[in-house]
Amino acid sequence: MKKLLLILVTIVAVNAVAAQNGTGKKYRVGIFASLYLDSSFAGSTYKFANQMPRHILPGLDFVQGALMAVDSIGSKQQLEVVVYDLRSADQSLDKLRSRNSFDSLDLMIGSVTGAEYRTLSDLALLKNIPFVSATFPNDGGVTNNPFTIIVNSTLPAHCEAIYNFIMRSNPTANLVYVRKKGTQEDRLASYFAKYNKGANGATLLKWKTINLNANFTAADLTPQLDSLKTNVLICGSLDEAFGINLVNAAQKLYKTYPLELMGTPTWETIKDISKPEYKDLSIYFSATFFNTGTVAFSNFTKTFTDATYGRPSDVAYKGYELTRYFVNLLFRYDDQLMQHLNERSFRSFTEYDFRPVINNSTGKPDYFENKRIYILKRSNNMISRMN
Numbered sequence: 001m002k003k004l005l006l007i008l009v010t011i012v013a014v015n016a017v018a019a020q021n022g023t024g025k026k027y028r029v030g031i032f033a034s035l036y037l038d039s040s041f042a043g044s045t046y047k048f049a050n051q052m053p054r055h056i057l058p059g060l061d062f063v064q065g066a067l068m069a070v071d072s073i074g075s076k077q078q079l080e081v082v083v084y085d086l087r088s089a090d091q092s093l094d095k096l097r098s099r100n101s102f103d104s105l106d107l108m109i110g111s112v113t114g115a116e117y118r119t120l121s122d123l124a125l126l127k128n129i130p131f132v133s134a135t136f137p138n139d140g141g142v143t144n145n146p147f148t149i150i151v152n153s154t155l156p157a158h159c160e161a162i163y164n165f166i167m168r169s170n171p172t173a174n175l176v177y178v179r180k181k182g183t184q185e186d187r188l189a190s191y192f193a194k195y196n197k198g199a200n201g202a203t204l205l206k207w208k209t210i211n212l213n214a215n216f217t218a219a220d221l222t223p224q225l226d227s228l229k230t231n232v233l234i235c236g237s238l239d240e241a242f243g244i245n246l247v248n249a250a251q252k253l254y255k256t257y258p259l260e261l262m263g264t265p266t267w268e269t270i271k272d273i274s275k276p277e278y279k280d281l282s283i284y285f286s287a288t289f290f291n292t293g294t295v296a297f298s299n300f301t302k303t304f305t306d307a308t309y310g311r312p313s314d315v316a317y318k319g320y321e322l323t324r325y326f327v328n329l330l331f332r333y334d335d336q337l338m339q340h341l342n343e344r345s346f347r348s349f350t351e352y353d354f355r356p357v358i359n360n361s362t363g364k365p366d367y368f369e370n371k372r373i374y375i376l377k378r379s380n381n382m383i384s385r386m387n
Helices: 002-006 054-076 093-098 114-127 155-169 183-195 218-224 240-251 265-269 295-308 314-340
Strands: 011-014 027-033 079-085 107-110 131-133 148-150 174-179 207-211 231-235 259-262 283-287 354-358 365-370 374-379 382-385
Touching: 027 054, 027 314, 054 079, 054 295, 054 314, 093 114, 107 114, 107 314, 114 131, 114 148, 155 183, 155 231, 155 259, 155 283, 155 374, 174 183, 174 218, 207 218, 218 240, 231 240, 240 259, 240 265, 265 283, 295 314
Parallel strands: 027 079, 027 107, 107 131, 131 148, 148 365, 174 207, 174 231, 231 259, 259 283
Antiparallel strands: 011 079, 283 374, 354 365, 374 382
């Protein structure tokens, strides 16, 4: 643990004899995350003894993965990587901007949210620097910004992928859209309604919508089900308690009614879904990351564990593969990187499909978004990829 903290120096430089493009140019990459180093150390003394506060781990894993990617590139390139701890008083975005720290960067990769995401996106546009938003599943209101790359796909993209999967796999099933009252639920329903309109405005899929309170039971679902057809229950809420209640109700009904459950992206992290009593249910949900079982995945897992004495989280994998991917793109394409976002040769374990999200008013990209979303199925305590 302490070994991990001590390697997080503010500036990490990796120098090589020549850049791949033959120009000898040194590329500068900024890695942005919340490491909380100021509040974790008193001088050189770590404050928490043998403990690791949970709020430190995501940023720490992300940066460790990113630095392992830098090591994997090794002596092949000329590269300077700067790690910025956004929770440091001396490295806030305002301080960095006042010191013109962004002027020398060729690429920014961030595990950031909210205002920090928006600030980095604005700086990317101002200074023509590609900004890779690695973990924030939101566009943050960014528009007309062809230098912002959203990796963790937004909710509309997930809804589109879920809708397309239902259209391909079960268009004639008894489709039941289960939701509760709420602004967020209204927004979710609007996305599905949008994708369910054909070119002439006709409705493509037919589903029943039922509004339930938070404490609904299996009896509330029964009138909508058909014992002679497959029933697909689509969860129309991101609320985890509502979602697990839907799973619990389905568990009481599946022996009488053929059932499949379609969850939201939040279902990926709901631990209760993996309880033994739900193992016979067919539960689907969307995700942007999936353990592909590749040699690269296994090698990274072992290397990370050997270095840190801990298992890598999903953000560690993202830090590694995105840094390796985009730094190699930078070396190969230099300032033309944005025109080559879907270069396959540098991928590690995850498939990406970056596409421009076009602004209807200007006809230009608001940003680039990863549209490659996995539909995963949990059944018999196993998770498998459906597409």
